[in-house]
Amino acid sequence: MGNIFSSMFDKLWGSNKELRILILGLDGAGKTTILYRLQIGEVVTTKPTIGFNVETLSYKNLKLNVWDLGGQTSIRPYWRCYYADTAAVIFVVDSTDKDRMSTASKELHLMLQEEELQDAALLVFANKQDQPGALSASEVSKELNLVELKDRSWSIVASSAIKGEGITEGLDWLIDVIKEEQL
Amino acid sequence: MPPLDKRIKKFLKDSIRIAPKISGKGELSELRTGLVSQYPQTRKDAIKKTIQQMTLGKDVSSLFPDVLKNIATIDVEQKKLVYLYVMNYAETHPELCILAVNTFITDAQDPNPLIRCMAIRTMSMIRVDKILEYIETPLRRTLHDDNAYVRKTAVICVAKLFQLNKDLCVELGVVEDLVNALDDSNPLVIANATAALIEIHNMDMDAVDLSSLIQSHVSQFLLALNECTEWARIIILGTLSEYSAKDSLEAQDIIDRVTAHLQHVNPAVVLATIKVIVRNLPQIEYSSNSLIMKRLSSAFVSLMSTPPEMQYVALKNIRIILEKYPELLTKELRIFYVKFNDPLYVKLEKIDILVRLVDPSNLKQCTLLLTELKEYAMEYEPEFVSRAIQALSQLGIKYAQESFVSKVLDILLELLERQDTIKDDCCISLCDLLRHCPGNDKMAKQVCAVFNTWSNPEVLLQSDIAKCNYVWLLGQHPNNFSDLESKINIFIENFVQEEALTQMSLLMTIVRLHATLTGSMLQSVLELATQQTHELDVRDMAMMYWRCLSMPNNESLVNDLCQNKLPMISNTLEKFSPEVLEKLLMELGTISSIYFKPDSNRRKGKKYVQNIVKGKHIEELESMAKNEISSKANDDVLLDFDERDDVTNTNAGMLNTSTTLGDLDDLFDFGPSEDATQINTNDTKAVQGLKELKLGGDSNGISSGGKNNPDVSGGNIVSQDLLDLF
Ligand SMILES: Nc1nc2c(ncn2[C@@H]2O[C@H](COP(=O)(O)OP(=O)(O)OP(=O)(O)O)[C@@H](O)[C@H]2O)c(=O)[nH]1
Ligand SMILES: [Mg+2]
Numbered sequence: 001m002g003n004i005f006s007s008m009f010d011k012l013w014g015s016n017k018e019l020r021i022l023i024l025g026l027d028g029a030g031k032t033t034i035l036y037r038l039q040i041g042e043v044v045t046t047k048p049t050i051g052f053n054v055e056t057l058s059y060k061n062l063k064l065n066v067w068d069l070g071g072q073t074s075i076r077p078y079w080r081c082y083y084a085d086t087a088a089v090i091f092v093v094d095s096t097d098k099d100r101m102s103t104a105s106k107e108l109h110l111m112l113q114e115e116e117l118q119d120a121a122l123l124v125f126a127n128k129q130d131q132p133g134a135l136s137a138s139e140v141s142k143e144l145n146l147v148e149l150k151d152r153s154w155s156i157v158a159s160s161a162i163k164g165e166g167i168t169e170g171l172d173w174l175i176d177v178i179k180e181e182q183l
Numbered sequence: 184m185p186p187l188d189k190r191i192k193k194f195l196k197d198s199i200r201i202a203p204k205i206s207g208k209g210e211l212s213e214l215r216t217g218l219v220s221q222y223p224q225t226r227k228d229a230i231k232k233t234i235q236q237m238t239l240g241k242d243v244s245s246l247f248p249d250v251l252k253n254i255a256t257i258d259v260e261q262k263k264l265v266y267l268y269v270m271n272y273a274e275t276h277p278e279l280c281i282l283a284v285n286t287f288i289t290d291a292q293d294p295n296p297l298i299r300c301m302a303i304r305t306m307s308m309i310r311v312d313k314i315l316e317y318i319e320t321p322l323r324r325t326l327h328d329d330n331a332y333v334r335k336t337a338v339i340c341v342a343k344l345f346q347l348n349k350d351l352c353v354e355l356g357v358v359e360d361l362v363n364a365l366d367d368s369n370p371l372v373i374a375n376a377t378a379a380l381i382e383i384h385n386m387d388m389d390a391v392d393l394s395s396l397i398q399s400h401v402s403q404f405l406l407a408l409n410e411c412t413e414w415a416r417i418i419i420l421g422t423l424s425e426y427s428a429k430d431s432l433e434a435q436d437i438i439d440r441v442t443a444h445l446q447h448v449n450p451a452v453v454l455a456t457i458k459v460i461v462r463n464l465p466q467i468e469y470s471s472n473s474l475i476m477k478r479l480s481s482a483f484v485s486l487m488s489t490p491p492e493m494q495y496v497a498l499k500n501i502r503i504i505l506e507k508y509p510e511l512l513t514k515e516l517r518i519f520y521v522k523f524n525d526p527l528y529v530k531l532e533k534i535d536i537l538v539r540l541v542d543p544s545n546l547k548q549c550t551l552l553l554t555e556l557k558e559y560a561m562e563y564e565p566e567f568v569s570r571a572i573q574a575l576s577q578l579g580i581k582y583a584q585e586s587f588v589s590k591v592l593d594i595l596l597e598l599l600e601r602q603d604t605i606k607d608d609c610c611i612s613l614c615d616l617l618r619h620c621p622g623n624d625k626m627a628k629q630v631c632a633v634f635n636t637w638s639n640p641e642v643l644l645q646s647d648i649a650k651c652n653y654v655w656l657l658g659q660h661p662n663n664f665s666d667l668e669s670k671i672n673i674f675i676e677n678f679v680q681e682e683a684l685t686q687m688s689l690l691m692t693i694v695r696l697h698a699t700l701t702g703s704m705l706q707s708v709l710e711l712a713t714q715q716t717h718e719l720d721v722r723d724m725a726m727m728y729w730r731c732l733s734m735p736n737n738e739s740l741v742n743d744l745c746q747n748k749l750p751m752i753s754n755t756l757e758k759f760s761p762e763v764l765e766k767l768l769m770e771l772g773t774i775s776s777i778y779f780k781p782d783s784n785r786r787k788g789k790k791y792v793q794n795i796v797k798g799k800h801i802e803e804l805e806s807m808a809k810n811e812i813s814s815k816a817n818d819d820v821l822l823d824f825d826e827r828d829d830v831t832n833t834n835a836g837m838l839n840t841s842t843t844l845g846d847l848d849d850l851f852d853f854g855p856s857e858d859a860t861q862i863n864t865n866d867t868k869a870v871q872g873l874k875e876l877k878l879g880g881d882s883n884g885i886s887s888g889g890k891n892n893p894d895v896s897g898g899n900i901v902s903q904d905l906l907d908l909f
Contacts, residue, residue, distance in 0.1 A: 018221050050317060051285030054255040070285065078282055081248035084219055 018056070018065045019178060020085050024111065025092035026104050027071035030127040033161040034092060035068040038171065043162055048072060052082075060175055076107065083116040087178050088123065090170070093144070095126045095134035095158075101143040108144055112152070121181065122154040123174045125167075130160040153177045211245060218249040226253055230264045237271060244272045247279045254286045259297060262290075266305045277311040284317045291321030296330040303333075307340035307347075315348050319355055326360045331369035338364050338372060342379035346386060358383065358391060365400050370407030374415030377404070377422050397426050405440050413449045420444070420455035424462045424769070434466035438475060445482040450493045453482050454500060454772040461504060461768055471510040480512050487518050491526045498532035499777050503767045505539055506759060513542045520555060527564055534559065534570050538577045539756055549582050557594050561601070569608045572598065576612035577755045580619045592616050592626055596633055607649035610634075614652040617659075618752045631656065631663030641673050650674075651684035658692030661699065668700060675704065678711045683718040690721060694728050695745045705732075 023031045032046040032053060039055045049070035057064050069079055089111070093104050108124075111117065126140040135143065137158040146156060155173050159166030214236070217229025230253055236243045247268075254265040273280045290302035303325045306318055322344070325337035341361050345352040352358065361383075364376035384393040397404075404419050411419065420441065428434035437459065444456040460479060469475055486497035498519075505511060512518075519537050521530045534556070541552050556578060559571035572595065579591035592613065599609045613630050620626055634656065637643050644650045654674060661667050674681065674689050681689070690712050697705040712725030731740055759767065759779070766781035775782045 047288075047320075049285050050288075051282045052255075053285060053289070054252075075281065078248065078279070081282075082252070085221070 018063045019087045021064055021066045021088050021090060021174075022079075022082055022086050023066065023068040023090045023092060024079060024107075025071050026094065026097070026100055026107065027073075028097075029071060029092040029094045029104075030125075030161045031068045031071060031092045034090070034125065034127070034159075034167060035066055037161050037164060037167055038066065041164075043164075050075070059171065062175060062179075079111065080114065083111075083114055086117060086120050088121040088174050089117065090123045090125065090174070092125045092127050093140055095128050095136075095140055096131045098135065101135075101140070105144045109148075112149070118151075119181070120152075121174060121177045122149070122152055123170050124154070124156040125159040125161075125170055126156060127159050127161055129158045129165065130163050153181065211243065214243070215246055215249055218246060218253065223256075223258075227258070227261050227264075230261060230268070234264055234268055237268065244275055247272055247276050248282065251279070251282050251286075254283060255289075259295065262298060263301065266301055270305055270308060273309040273311050273314065277313055280309065280311050281313050284314060287314070288317060288321050291325055296328070296333050299325055299328065299330070299333045300336040303337055303340050307343040310347055312348070315344065315351055318344065318351075322355070322357060323360075326357065326364070331367075331372055334364065334367065335369065335372045335375045338376040338379050342382040345383045345390070349387065349390075353390070362391070362396065365396065365403060370409075370411040371415055373400075373403055373407040374411050374418050378415075378418045381418070381422065394425065397422055401426055401437075405437070408441070408444070413447070413452055416444065416447075417449075417451050417455045420452070420459050421772075424455070424458040424771075426462075428463055428466055431466050431468070434463040438463050438467065442475070442478055445478055446485075450486055450489050450497065451772070453486060454497070457482060457500070457504075458771040461507075461771060464508075476508075476511060480515060483512060484515055484518050491529045494525075494529050495532060496772075496777065498529065498536055499779075500771050501536055502532070502539065503759075503764070503771065503776055503779070505536070506764055507768060509539075512540055513545075516540050516548060516552070521559060521567075527567060530559075530564075530567050531570050534567075534574045538574045538581065541578065541581065543581050543583065546582075546587075549578065549587065552578060553587075553590065553594070557598075560594075560598055560605075565604065568605060572605060572608040572612050576615045579616055580752060580755050583619075583753070585620050585623060588616055588620055589623075589626060592629065596629065599633060603643065606643050607646045610644060610649045611652050614656055615752060615755055617656070618749060621748065621751055627660050628663055631660050635664050639673070640670065641677055647682035647684045650681065651688040654685060654688040654692050658688075658695045661696055667696075668704070671696075671700070671704065675708055675711070678708070679715050683716075683721060686712065686716055686718060686721045687724060690725055690728065694732075697732075698745070 023035055025031050027048060032049050033043060035053055035055060036042065036044045036046075038059075039057050049068065050072070051070055053068040055066050055068075057066060067082055069075065069082060091104075091108055091111075093101075097104075112122070124140070124144065124146065126135065126137040128134055137156050141147070141156045144156075146154060155170070155177075157166045157170035157173070159170060161167065214229050214233050217225050218233065220226050220229065230250060233243050233246055233250060250265055250268050253261060254269070256262055256265075269280070269283055273283075287302050287306045290298050291306075293299050293302070303321055306314060306321060309315075322337060322340060325333050326341070328334050328337065338361055341352065341357045344355075344357070361376050361379055364372055365380075367373050367376065380391050380393060380396065383390050401423070404423055408416060408419050408423075423437065423441065426437075428437055441456050441459045444452055445460075447453055447456070457479060460475065464475070467475075483497065483501055487494055489497070501512070516537065519533045519540065521533050525533065537552060537555075542548055553575070556571050556575050560568055560575065562568055562571070575591050575595060579588040582588070595609050595613055595616070598605060599613075617623075617627055617630060634640070634653065640653055641650070644653055654671075657664060657667065657670060664670060671689070671693065674685065675693075678686060678689065690708055693700065693705055693708045709725050709729050712721050713729065716722060728744070731737060731744065734740065758764075763779075763781060767776060767779065770776055770781055773782065
């Protein structure tokens with residue numbers, strides 16, 4: 001019943017609300033590349049992000065306010081400044097960077113402990129699948145200890161920002177979850 | 184799933200499009216929620232309120248990350264506001280600034296040129312190393328931007344960067360880009376690049392070879408001149424005035440091309456143009472009634488209808504130019520007549536110009552000015568009146584003819600009757616006139632007759648110089664005074680209280696008259712002058728007199744001492760030395776032209792503190808201070824518990840002094856210490872005397888910018904007598 005109601009209203013007025021989404025992950029994971037892949041559908045040349053990029057994009061009738069934060073060690077402490085009101089976190093992992101899987105895992109779990117992110121959905125991109133030697137999604141999932149996550153909608157998707165594979169699939173899942181939880 | 188009614192409520196709340204309002208209270212929590220609100224209008228309001236609080240001095244720095252989130256927007260106004268905020272707190276939150284870097288870099292490639300400018304400008308203004316590290320890409324990009332407005336901003340940023348971090352600037356090699364910008368197609372870019380280069384040159388003269396750049400870009404400057412803004416014009420003209428033309432043809436060309444700007448409404452442009460012309464004048468052929476002189480003269484006339492502050496600057500500059508081109512404004516004398524509503528500082532300068540300007544071969548003009556000055560002397564402002572009285576004698580001496588001088592003398596004597604407060608000035612001026620006509624006994628009698636009626640000159644006359652002149656007159660015309668001895672005795676009694684000039688004058692007068700005075704007077708003045716005064720010059724002088732007087736067979740020597748005549752004063756208008764004049768002509772329109780002191784550091788490559796990235800210095804000092812205090816305090820704990828506070832206090836005091844000392848050192852680094860050295864090296868008696876005279880004059884408020892003519896007489900008396908001794 002409720003679903004019918006809200007989707008009806010939704011159609012009448014459209015959703016005025018912007019959804020805040022954070023893209024986090026270690027430096028060089030491909031966050032900025034993914035952001036602009038989503039926004040303009042192209043691969044842009046990037047430089048390490050000192051600070052953040054933010055873009056608003058419309059996706060499936062929703063307004064998404066997507067924040068891509070720099071992943072360098074010196075910037076990570078400031079991620080927390082951006083947690084408030086966040087609907088979902090996209091955590092990007094460089095699947096070829098085996099040495100830093102544990103660091104990625106540590107940062108991920110540290111972040112998810114934050115009070116402000118308790119209701120946020122989590123989408124992990126096991127990125128750079130086009131590269132030889134990339135860990136598979138399930139391998140990355142294991143490295144990141146994702147099974148341990150309780151009380152949270154999460155999913156991991158194998159992706160290649162360069163080739164444009166997996167990105168929309170991941171986002172589709174995320175939007176569905178958000179709609180279900182928030183509306 | 185929550186119950187339906189709750190969900191409807193939530194849905195309605197989300198659907199209401201009215202953005203929440205931010206109250207005026209400016210509570211941090213409210214602002215914070217506003218800053219991250221989902222409603223753009225609320226966010227913008229919150230930013231405005233935050234900045235409002237900031238300008239009121241409230242610390243809203245804790246909102247930094249939240250404000251910064253709003254930097255990414257297409258709303259230029261909002262962006263500007265956030266930039267403003269970032270600039271303000273960047274220095275106190277350098278670590279948070281890093282979050283803004285990416286936005287600066289992105290904004291520097293924004294399609295909107297205004298945003299590109301804003302980004303590079305803000306970035307180069309933030310005195311935080313972390314930000315500057317990333318400036319290279321945006322700076323380079325904007326330096327080569329398609330848009331001239333962006334380029335002209337970027338070139339200024341190079342100078343700023345140089346100031347903040349010279350090493351980085353050199354490393355990036357952007358100074359070369361500046362040099363290239365001198366060939367830009369846009370006049371504004373050229374002007375700004377020039378300004379930036381000059382600024383950099385002033386910070387470190389080794390960084391750019393400014394003079395050869397100017398040399399090679401004169402034609403660009405001349406071209407750009409007509410198309411740029413006032414500000415740019417001033418800079419370009421200023422630069423042109425540094426250039427010396429190759430030959431008279433080029434000089435004439437430069438003059439022709441800048442002359443039009445003499446009519447500009449902005450006085451700064453006019454002055455800058457005048458400077459260029461004056462610079463090139465010596466190279467071309469001109470006569471006093473040539474077109475260029477007329478144009479210059481009318482430019483000055485137009486400057487005299489600007490607000491008083493500008494007039495003041497103009498007058499100071501006219502004063503300099505007149506010394507080189509005295510004929511320049513002679514026809515315009517009336518322009519400089521004092522208006523009743525001129526501020527005092529303008530009035531004083533005008534009087535100075537009037538006396539300099541008046542043509543001594545033009546009796547009518549001189550007579551008119553005489554009446555005018557007489558009016559001034561009957562005004563009420565003390566400084567003005569005093570200056571007018573001084574000007575009267577200057578005018579008399581300038582015109583030189585005794586009949587005219589005698590007219591001035593009559594006016595002065597008439598003024599003397601009117602008021603007690605101007606006795607000092609009249610006394611000085613009258614004595615100057617007498618020294619101009621040394622042989623004119625009639626005048627001397629007139630003056631002495633008036634002075635003779637003063638029963639207590641030591642009270643009537645206040646200033647050292649005036650007393651000095653009075654006593655000198657006693658010595659020159661003893662027969663015109665009745666009861667001479669008692670008049671001199673008053674001063675002997677007061678000897679210790681008198682200042683150097685009066686003491687000196689008294690000593691000389693008594694020695695001069697010693698043959699006719701009671702013997703004890705000479706004895707007592709010599710004793711006083713050798714034992715009771717702190718003035719070295721007076722003492723030395725007294726010693727020498729004493730020795731001369733006690734030498735055997737000294738008749739002719741003593742005779743020389745007593746009969747010696749002072750040279751005639753033929754001019755009481757101070758002149759610059761030729762070198763100073765040339766330097767001042769080069770520095771027209773600058774602060775040096777106001778103080779008449781050429782900037783000794785100019786083009787000598789003074790170095791500013793190279794890296795003024797903020798925080799470092801103060802922090803260092805602070806930690807030093809803390810360390811010292813704590814170590815001292817600890818030491819003391821071991822010795823004595825009770826005095827701990829005291830000692831900490833004293834330590835703090837000591838630290839304060841050392842900072843003050845540091846400050847002083849800084850001052851000395853910057854300030855030209857030339858004055859001091861000059862006095863030291865020229866520490867001869869005459870100069871010493873002159874120096875004292877100057878001081879006396881200043882405290883009397885007469886010598887504003889000018890000088891007191893008794894300087895000359897006092898100095899002469901001293902040196903003349905000294906010479907006579909040997
Ligand atoms: N082969 C491959 N390279 C990728 C992929 N995604 C990103 N990259 C490359 O990885 C590098 C870093 O990408 P960015 O998007 O800048 O990384 P980031 O996560 O934004 O890095 P920070 O801003 O420093 O946190 C770039 O050279 C990208 O071209 C991918 O899917 N495959
Ligand atoms: Mg990035």
